[in-house]
Amino acid sequence: MMADPSLRAGDTSPNGDRPNAAEPSTPIIELDHVSRVFEQRRRRVKAVDDVSLAIQEGEVVCLVGESGCGKTTTGKMIAGLIHPSAGEIRYAGRDIWAMGKAEFQRYRLAVQLIHQDPYASLNPAHTVYGIMSAPLLQHGIAANHRQARERVRDLLSTVDLTPPDDFLDKYPHQLSGGQRQRVSVARALTVSPKVIVADEAVSMVDVSIRVSLLNMLTRLKRDLGVTFVFITHDLAVAKHFAWEGRIAVMYLGRIIEVGRTPQVINHPQHPYTRALLSAIPEADPRITRTKERLQLRSLDIPSLLNIPSGCSFHPRCPWFEEGLCEVSVPPLADVGADMRVACHVVARERAKEAA
Amino acid sequence: MSDLALLVEDLWVEYPARRGVVKAVRGVTFEVHRGETLALIGESGSGKTTLGLALVRLLPKAARIKRGRIMYYRNGTSQDILALNAEELRRFRWQECAMVFQGAQNALNPVLRIEAQFLDTARAHGLSDANAVRERAVELLKMVQLDPQRVLHSFPHELSGGMRQRVLIALGLLLQPQVIILDEPTTALDILTQRSIIEVLRRLRAQLDFSLIFISHDLSLAAELADRVATVYAGAIVEIGSVYDIFERPRHPYTLALTRSVPTVTGDMHPLASIPGSPPDLIAPPLGCAFHPRCPLATDQCKREEPPLERVGKEQMAACWHWREVNP
Ligand SMILES: Nc1ncnc2c1ncn2[C@@H]1O[C@H](COP(=O)(O)OP(=O)(O)OP(=O)(O)O)[C@@H](O)[C@H]1O
Ligand SMILES: Nc1ncnc2c1ncn2[C@@H]1O[C@H](COP(=O)(O)OP(=O)(O)OP(=O)(O)O)[C@@H](O)[C@H]1O
Ligand code: SF4
Ligand code: SF4
Ligand SMILES: [Mg+2]
Ligand SMILES: [Mg+2]
Numbered sequence: 001m002m003a004d005p006s007l008r009a010g011d012t013s014p015n016g017d018r019p020n021a022a023e024p025s026t027p028i029i030e031l032d033h034v035s036r037v038f039e040q041r042r043r044r045v046k047a048v049d050d051v052s053l054a055i056q057e058g059e060v061v062c063l064v065g066e067s068g069c070g071k072t073t074t075g076k077m078i079a080g081l082i083h084p085s086a087g088e089i090r091y092a093g094r095d096i097w098a099m100g101k102a103e104f105q106r107y108r109l110a111v112q113l114i115h116q117d118p119y120a121s122l123n124p125a126h127t128v129y130g131i132m133s134a135p136l137l138q139h140g141i142a143a144n145h146r147q148a149r150e151r152v153r154d155l156l157s158t159v160d161l162t163p164p165d166d167f168l169d170k171y172p173h174q175l176s177g178g179q180r181q182r183v184s185v186a187r188a189l190t191v192s193p194k195v196i197v198a199d200e201a202v203s204m205v206d207v208s209i210r211v212s213l214l215n216m217l218t219r220l221k222r223d224l225g226v227t228f229v230f231i232t233h234d235l236a237v238a239k240h241f242a243w244e245g246r247i248a249v250m251y252l253g254r255i256i257e258v259g260r261t262p263q264v265i266n267h268p269q270h271p272y273t274r275a276l277l278s279a280i281p282e283a284d285p286r287i288t289r290t291k292e293r294l295q296l297r298s299l300d301i302p303s304l305l306n307i308p309s310g311c312s313f314h315p316r317c318p319w320f321e322e323g324l325c326e327v328s329v330p331p332l333a334d335v336g337a338d339m340r341v342a343c344h345v346v347a348r349e350r351a352k353e354a355a
Numbered sequence: 356m357s358d359l360a361l362l363v364e365d366l367w368v369e370y371p372a373r374r375g376v377v378k379a380v381r382g383v384t385f386e387v388h389r390g391e392t393l394a395l396i397g398e399s400g401s402g403k404t405t406l407g408l409a410l411v412r413l414l415p416k417a418a419r420i421k422r423g424r425i426m427y428y429r430n431g432t433s434q435d436i437l438a439l440n441a442e443e444l445r446r447f448r449w450q451e452c453a454m455v456f457q458g459a460q461n462a463l464n465p466v467l468r469i470e471a472q473f474l475d476t477a478r479a480h481g482l483s484d485a486n487a488v489r490e491r492a493v494e495l496l497k498m499v500q501l502d503p504q505r506v507l508h509s510f511p512h513e514l515s516g517g518m519r520q521r522v523l524i525a526l527g528l529l530l531q532p533q534v535i536i537l538d539e540p541t542t543a544l545d546i547l548t549q550r551s552i553i554e555v556l557r558r559l560r561a562q563l564d565f566s567l568i569f570i571s572h573d574l575s576l577a578a579e580l581a582d583r584v585a586t587v588y589a590g591a592i593v594e595i596g597s598v599y600d601i602f603e604r605p606r607h608p609y610t611l612a613l614t615r616s617v618p619t620v621t622g623d624m625h626p627l628a629s630i631p632g633s634p635p636d637l638i639a640p641p642l643g644c645a646f647h648p649r650c651p652l653a654t655d656q657c658k659r660e661e662p663p664l665e666r667v668g669k670e671q672m673a674a675c676w677h678w679r680e681v682n683p
Contacts, residue, residue, distance in 0.1 A: 066545040066547070176634070179633075206398040206399050207572070207574070208616060208634070211629035215627075236618040239618060239620055240624070243624055276547065279549070280546055280575075280620050281576055281578065282579075283575040283602070283617035284619055285578040285603075288578045289579065293550070296547065299547065299551050300515075301545070301547075
């Protein structure tokens with residue numbers, strides 16, 4: 001009787017008409033038991049561990065979690081930039097690593113990654129026009145420089161870099177952090193992607209600029225119907241951007257809670273999500289000084305080289321139960337409508353309530 | 356006032372640059388009382404770090420203090436910091452005022468164990484009783500929620516960023532300064548680690564008697580910890596007041612926009628305010644009020660005349676011609 005959240009998501013998408021939606025039930029992106037291991041000085045780092053997630057066209061899904069929990073690695077796998085070590089990634093139902101060359105090429109254009117570090121991702125030797133016209137000309141989207149220039153102008157206006165002519169001939173170092181971030185977004189838009197994976201797209205910029213960047217991305221989402229995978233370590237930003245979408249919380253390479261944003265933010269279930277939300281300092285003295293805090297048993301963040309047994313949160317978890325939590329890995333299980341949580345205790349309590 | 360710990364008056368700091376002179380601190384005046392926590396908030400490049408460095412006279416060589424006065428007060432005596440010689444300065448730092456730098460997690464000497472760093476700092480200030488220093492170090496490390504036995508014998512790279520930050524806070528307190536300055540103490544740390552630093556600072560403030568100045572672009576840190584908050588824009592303090600006044604009754608349009616542009620996780624969705632335009636150029640700051648190109652209330656007067664920092668409430672000052680029209 002419990003609804004699969006991924007099936008519902010498309011219906012509540014703010015993007016009503018989706019002309020190219022294949023079948024509503026085929027997710028545009030699907031991670032199916034995906035893992036990724038890195039070899040580091042002969043040691044194995046399991047950066048992403050058995051992640052499954054289905055994303056519908058037009059949906060916005062936020063990946064949140066602390067540094068090193070595997071957000072970027074997951075994002076890069078979604079964009080086809082790195083291979084999973086195990087599991088399958090599907091685009092519109094097709095295993096991306098089983099695609100032929102031409103199909104893979106089309107997928108790579110359809111899914112664009114906005115890199116975490118805008119300083120590293122824009123070639124410092126090229127002007128804004130050079131950076132943006134390259135994909136247009138390379139993929140034959142623009143036939144010549146005159147067309148390319150027009151298109152680049154349009155896109156710069158779309159990301160609020162106006163008047164566009166002021167920016168065409170600038171080099172990345174001549175732009176502020178916020179402007180660089182906008183150029184990264186505009187470049188991703190050159191190829192009219194269906195999915196944008198935005199990795200910490202607003203984290204590197206100041207608050208005054210962050211809001212206008214967020215508003216710009218929100219507008220793109222609404223006007224262009226782009227599907228967003230929005231990666232951030234900032235839950236307040238996730239709440240704001242994905243209020244109508246979903247949040248997936250990661251911990252040490254695993255998704256430990258996923259659900260609709262208002263639910264995850266206002267009624268978190270997993271003790272890690274609860275601890276995280278309660279720990280966040282708020283920009284309001286009355287709220288932040290009276291917030292209830294969930295105390296952890298330990299502040300030490302375990303190393304990925306030595307992931308705790310069973311539930312990997314167990315050494316820090318205030319609800320830890322010996323003989324249960326350190327013994328078996330809790331599966332990401334449905335605990336309510338549109339709500340999946342990987343915790344033995346939550347699963348048991350919900351089962352009790354249901355009985 | 357008798358409980359004054361620090362007084363800064365009309366301080367100006369500049370850096371020479373190729374394109375001209377960077378006016379990083381422009382006529383800053385404020386005071387810090389004993390036992391009080393003051394937060395300096397503002398965006399990147401607004402001059403917060405420069406101001407902090409000036410307070411302990413640790414500015415880079417190229418920087419020039421053009422004008423101003425910095426006075427420290429303790430036990431009925433006062434010290435004019437800009438008049439101290441090298442030897443006096445050495446004593447003053449750490450013993451009167453200690454600063455933990457931005458990005459300081461990387462500031463510990465990588466080849467020395469933590470214990471040696473405590474002993475060295477003490478020795479440099481004439482404390483040679485190693486046992487007494489060790490005892491004090493153990494006590495301080497406990498206060499910042501670290502296991503002294505483990506940490507004292509570790510090298511910096513064996514500790515996490517949050518642990519290193521706490522070691523530095525403990526080190527800063529070693530010589531019992533009356534004022535401690537923390538520059539971006541939680542930036543780049545994870546939420547749960549940030550939380551532990553915040554709790555540590557709260558506890559220290561309750562247990563020890565010192566004034567705390569912290570510098571951050573993170574408003575929520577100020578909301579958590581500060582008694583008073585100063586908003587810095589284009590090298591100047593544009594508003595200063597109690598933490599509640601600043602967040603709930605700001606009188607400067609920039610403070611208002613800043614505090615309304617940060618989303619909270621608790622509570623309902625509120626629309627966020629965005630601040631149009633881009634941050635000011637400190638080589639050629641806008642004439643008149645430096646905020647005028649971005650201010651919704653700007654008038655011709657604002658473009659011509661720079662507003663002074665004036666009293667707008669019992670303990671609140673703002674630099675805005677039209678502060679009466681600022682309605683939170
Ligand atoms: N190319 C690589 N080689 C080895 N280890 C890697 C590589 N890329 C990532 N890792 C490791 O995988 C883990 C997950 O990294 P990832 O960048 O995905 O985290 P993240 O959640 O994006 O963190 P952050 O919030 O700091 O960006 C980390 O421990 C990281 O050190
Ligand atoms: N050594 C230097 N030489 C020249 N200019 C400098 C130097 N240090 C800082 N500046 C300039 O002075 C201004 C103020 O810099 P400062 O580091 O004080 O700002 P901040 O408010 O601490 O910023 P952030 O939040 O990014 O740390 C900036 O315009 C900066 O570019
Ligand atoms: S499974 Fe056990 S240790 Fe893990 S989060 Fe749930 S209660 Fe805590
Ligand atoms: S003085 Fe004028 S421009 Fe400056 S903040 Fe006040 S209203 Fe705005
Ligand atoms: Mg990342
Ligand atoms: Mg700084």
